[in-house]
Amino acid sequence: MTLAPAPPDTPAHEATRTAPRRQTIALVGNPNAGKTTLFNALTGLRAKTANFPGTTIELRVGALRLAGESVRLIDMPGLYSLSAASSEERAALDGLLGLAPEHPAPTALILLLDSTNLERNLFLASQVLELGLPTVIALNMVDLAQRLGLRIKVAELSRELGCPVVPVVAKTGRGVDELRAELERVIARRPDAPHQPAAERARQLDTQSQHQRYDWAERVVGRCVVHPDRQIHGRSEAIDRVLTHPVVGVVAFLALMLGVFYLIFSLASIPMDLIDGVFGWLGDVAAGLIPAGPLQSLIVDGMIAGVGGVVIFLPQICILFFLIALLEDTGYLARAAFVMDRLMRRVGLPGKAFVPMLSAHACAVPAIMATKVIDDRRDRLVTILVLPLMTCSARLPVYAMVTGLLFPTQPLLGAAAFTGAYSLGILAAISMALIFKRTILPGQARPLVLELPSYKMPSLKTAFFVMLDRGIIFLKKAGTVILALSIVLWWLANFPEMQPGDVPAGTAAQVAALEAQAAALETAGQAEQAALAADQAADLISQQQLAHSFLGRLGHLIEPAVLPMGFDWQLGVGVLASFAAREVVVSTLSILYGLGEEGAEGAALVDQMRAATRPDGSLVFTLPVCFSLLVFYVLAMQCFATTAIAAREAGGWRWALLQLGYMTVLAYGAATLTYQGLTWLGAA
Amino acid sequence: MFTMGNRWAPIVPIPPPDCNPFLMSSATLESPGLVPLAGLGKRARGTIRLLEMAGDELNRLAGFGICMGRTVELIKRGDPLILRVYGTRIGLSARLAQCIHVEPADGASPDAAEPR
Numbered sequence: 001m002t003l004a005p006a007p008p009d010t011p012a013h014e015a016t017r018t019a020p021r022r023q024t025i026a027l028v029g030n031p032n033a034g035k036t037t038l039f040n041a042l043t044g045l046r047a048k049t050a051n052f053p054g055t056t057i058e059l060r061v062g063a064l065r066l067a068g069e070s071v072r073l074i075d076m077p078g079l080y081s082l083s084a085a086s087s088e089e090r091a092a093l094d095g096l097l098g099l100a101p102e103h104p105a106p107t108a109l110i111l112l113l114d115s116t117n118l119e120r121n122l123f124l125a126s127q128v129l130e131l132g133l134p135t136v137i138a139l140n141m142v143d144l145a146q147r148l149g150l151r152i153k154v155a156e157l158s159r160e161l162g163c164p165v166v167p168v169v170a171k172t173g174r175g176v177d178e179l180r181a182e183l184e185r186v187i188a189r190r191p192d193a194p195h196q197p198a199a200e201r202a203r204q205l206d207t208q209s210q211h212q213r214y215d216w217a218e219r220v221v222g223r224c225v226v227h228p229d230r231q232i233h234g235r236s237e238a239i240d241r242v243l244t245h246p247v248v249g250v251v252a253f254l255a256l257m258l259g260v261f262y263l264i265f266s267l268a269s270i271p272m273d274l275i276d277g278v279f280g281w282l283g284d285v286a287a288g289l290i291p292a293g294p295l296q297s298l299i300v301d302g303m304i305a306g307v308g309g310v311v312i313f314l315p316q317i318c319i320l321f322f323l324i325a326l327l328e329d330t331g332y333l334a335r336a337a338f339v340m341d342r343l344m345r346r347v348g349l350p351g352k353a354f355v356p357m358l359s360a361h362a363c364a365v366p367a368i369m370a371t372k373v374i375d376d377r378r379d380r381l382v383t384i385l386v387l388p389l390m391t392c393s394a395r396l397p398v399y400a401m402v403t404g405l406l407f408p409t410q411p412l413l414g415a416a417a418f419t420g421a422y423s424l425g426i427l428a429a430i431s432m433a434l435i436f437k438r439t440i441l442p443g444q445a446r447p448l449v450l451e452l453p454s455y456k457m458p459s460l461k462t463a464f465f466v467m468l469d470r471g472i473i474f475l476k477k478a479g480t481v482i483l484a485l486s487i488v489l490w491w492l493a494n495f496p497e498m499q500p501g502d503v504p505a506g507t508a509a510q511v512a513a514l515e516a517q518a519a520a521l522e523t524a525g526q527a528e529q530a531a532l533a534a535d536q537a538a539d540l541i542s543q544q545q546l547a548h549s550f551l552g553r554l555g556h557l558i559e560p561a562v563l564p565m566g567f568d569w570q571l572g573v574g575v576l577a578s579f580a581a582r583e584v585v586v587s588t589l590s591i592l593y594g595l596g597e598e599g600a601e602g603a604a605l606v607d608q609m610r611a612a613t614r615p616d617g618s619l620v621f622t623l624p625v626c627f628s629l630l631v632f633y634v635l636a637m638q639c640f641a642t643t644a645i646a647a648r649e650a651g652g653w654r655w656a657l658l659q660l661g662y663m664t665v666l667a668y669g670a671a672t673l674t675y676q677g678l679t680w681l682g683a684a
Numbered sequence: 685m686f687t688m689g690n691r692w693a694p695i696v697p698i699p700p701p702d703c704n705p706f707l708m709s710s711a712t713l714e715s716p717g718l719v720p721l722a723g724l725g726k727r728a729r730g731t732i733r734l735l736e737m738a739g740d741e742l743n744r745l746a747g748f749g750i751c752m753g754r755t756v757e758l759i760k761r762g763d764p765l766i767l768r769v770y771g772t773r774i775g776l777s778a779r780l781a782q783c784i785h786v787e788p789a790d791g792a793s794p795d796a797a798e799p800r
């Protein structure tokens with residue numbers, strides 16, 4: 001068997017030289033070897049990197065200028081070998097072999113080797129080099145190898161492997177210029193299609209000889225690497241003894257999440273007040289510039305209040321993404337997956353599902369796409385079905401609003417409620433997975449094999465850019481979908497206009513009495529109390545207008561349906577309006593309660609809501625209502641984008657509708673149970 | 685580097701993911717001195733001599749360095765357990781570890797009987 005790689009510089013055919021093809025260089029290497037980091041360093045792009053094997057799930061193309069020529073660079077998911085072909089690796093394999101439909105076959109390769117783990121990386125290398133494509137080897141993470149006391153003889157390694165080897169530190173950019181120079185040399189040779197297509201050669205790879213490949217890798221390492229007298233692997237292991245403990249590990253995971261939410265709360269309050277102030281000021285300025293009337297109301301009560309009600313949560317979303325990105329970059333996620341595996345497998349979820357389940361905490365749409373890495377169809381379907389129960393960032397404004405109502409001055413309790421909501425989502429997902437396993441999707445999940453990467457110091461820069469990108473996405477949504485819906489809702493809440501004859505007699509009498517009282521107080525010199533009475537009268541009128549509007553009528557129509565959950569009709573409208581995008585409930589409530597409370601001009605949304613009363617004078621947002629609202633939004637689907645992507649990825653609307661149905665029923669039932677239970681406890 | 689005795693050579697593909705307990709015990713009987721990976725003592729090293737699983741599972745594990753003739757170290761017992769394979773640590777389901785048989789390295793006594 002030939003383990004020695006084919007000579008990388010097979011002379012190009014003269015015939016094909018006339019029409020120079022655009023060169024395509026693919027990045028190949030083990031998962032987590034730093035391919036995407038190098039891709040970013042070479043192209044200046046910002047593709048996602050994290051200290052987790054399996055961060056990149058799709059091929060990504062970037063452009064690179066080499067010797068005045070524009071070259072296509074493809075970043076690929078990591079591969080452990082060319083034979084495994086689990087679907088996680090299949091995309092990379094197809095890209096490598098030129099079988100991916102949208103991507104041309106690579107004309108050259110950058111083979112990335114993690115220098116801290118050469119033996120295993122050389123296993124893949126032995127297979128990749130046999131494909132016969134022109135290859136430059138990037139020996140990555142030499143900084144870490146140095147710290148471990150490894151000395152790698154680069155020239156020796158280059159001779160063994162038969163191609164140029166460039167030591168690099170992708171993270172800092174060290175050695176990237178040398179790598180470019182080496183690539184230019186390869187490009188200059190105009191490599192063209194090898195005599196035998198790569199796909200053909202891959203088919204001939206001898207999979208029976210795996211142990212011989214490792215024998216070879218060990219021999220090469222024995223010749224090219226000088227190990228230190230004493231192995232150092234203390235720190236990661238010491239940390240792992242705690243974090244992978246079956247009990248302590250789970251507790252640590254929960255504590256970590258609690259810490260994250262505590263930080264979200266405590267750090268976000270100042271910028272949130274600032275944003276609130278800015279929108280309040282904007283409203284005042286607009287009110288000053290535009291004469292009172294429908295236009296002023298549209299801009300101040302509709303657009304500014306609606307968008308401001310959502311944008312105020314920007315700091316919390318930024319902090320969430322920043323902290324999660326930091327956490328991902330430490331290498332902790334693999335440990336969390338490890339401690340959760342046992343529990344997950346028991347309910348029929350594969351270990352691999354943990355990655356999408358974690359990314360679903362940011363957004364369910366990319367998470368559902370990430371289930372591509374799960375090869376078993378049953379495993380994949382279950383994962384897709386339960387994924388949207390994870391708390392995504394769009395739920396954050398809703399959680400923040402409700403916890404703000406419940407615990408305005410106790411950030412620790414707020415963080416606890418947050419953690420509770422997150423846990424409820426996870427728990428619901430686990431239970432539903434179990435139910436699916438017992439009913440429509442029986443079977444066993446595939447057993448876990450997962451690399452636990454060494455802990456690394458997280459990169460603040462990476463986290464900052466993740467935060468920036470996600471913040472921009474959030475603002476874009478606020479400026480488009482939420483603005484449009486705010487305008488529609490404002491219109492529905494204000495039309496048809498109420499005529500004097502439309503006011504019910506009882507209310508009219510109440511208003512008249514209040515106005516008379518105000519006049520009397522005014523003449524008696526008690527201006528403050530007079531203003532209060534006048535405000536109450538105005539409130540009554542605007543509430544009446546709201547009830548008279550299209551939205552009010554719709555709300556009253558559905559009120560009986562939401563009553564068991566303790567919702568009033570405004571909340572019912574909020575649920576309905578946020579059917580396609582859950583965070584819309586916040587802007588809807590900003591508009592609804594903002595309109596209903598003339599006196600509360602300028603106060604923050606939560607304060608307006610906290611003061612909101614039902615017609616009988618009792619507060620709307622009591623403890624049972626708040627918790628019921630929270631539970632509802634933890635469990636309800638309320639996201640059209642997710643439904644659409646689920647239909648696509650699960651292969652049919654059947655599954656997406658099943659998902660929408662079960663989640664809605666679950667949310668409704670659990671919220672009702674919460675409200676009724678808490679009310680009963682409160683009464684008892 | 686590793687001398688392969690003929691008796692380790694045949695790898696009978698058995699449907700994944702669970703290995704057949706009867707087959708497993710017979711295989712262990714035929715090859716004295718082998719213990720299932722999960723039965724290694726903590727921190728003990730052993731050389732992989734027998735993998736009882738289907739081809740695609742074999743290929744998957746090989747990519748991680750869990751392959752015939754490799755010496756691995758059991759870092760943490762339990763389910764899943766942690767192995768050191770070359771420079772990396774691999775979390776591995778105990779179900780798979782049951783189907784991997786190792787020859788304990790010198791000095792490391794197999795303690796499969798030790799209660800967990």
Ligand SMILES: Nc1nc2c(ncn2[C@@H]2O[C@H](COP(=O)(O)OP(=O)(O)OP(=O)(O)O)[C@@H](O)[C@H]2O)c(=O)[nH]1
Pocket residue numbers: 029030031032033034035036037038048049050051052053054055056057076077078079140141142143144168169170171172329456459
């Ligand atoms: N110390 C050090 N860390 C690095 C280096 N290159 C990459 N990293 C870190 O290694 C981790 C993995 O990097 P990625 O670029 O996401 O790896 P990848 O190969 O694309 O991983 P997958 O997409 O999962 O296959 C990140 O935390 C990087 O910051 C390096 O040269 N030195």
Ligand SMILES: [Mg+2]
Pocket residue numbers: 035036037048049055056076077078
């Ligand atoms: Mg990547």
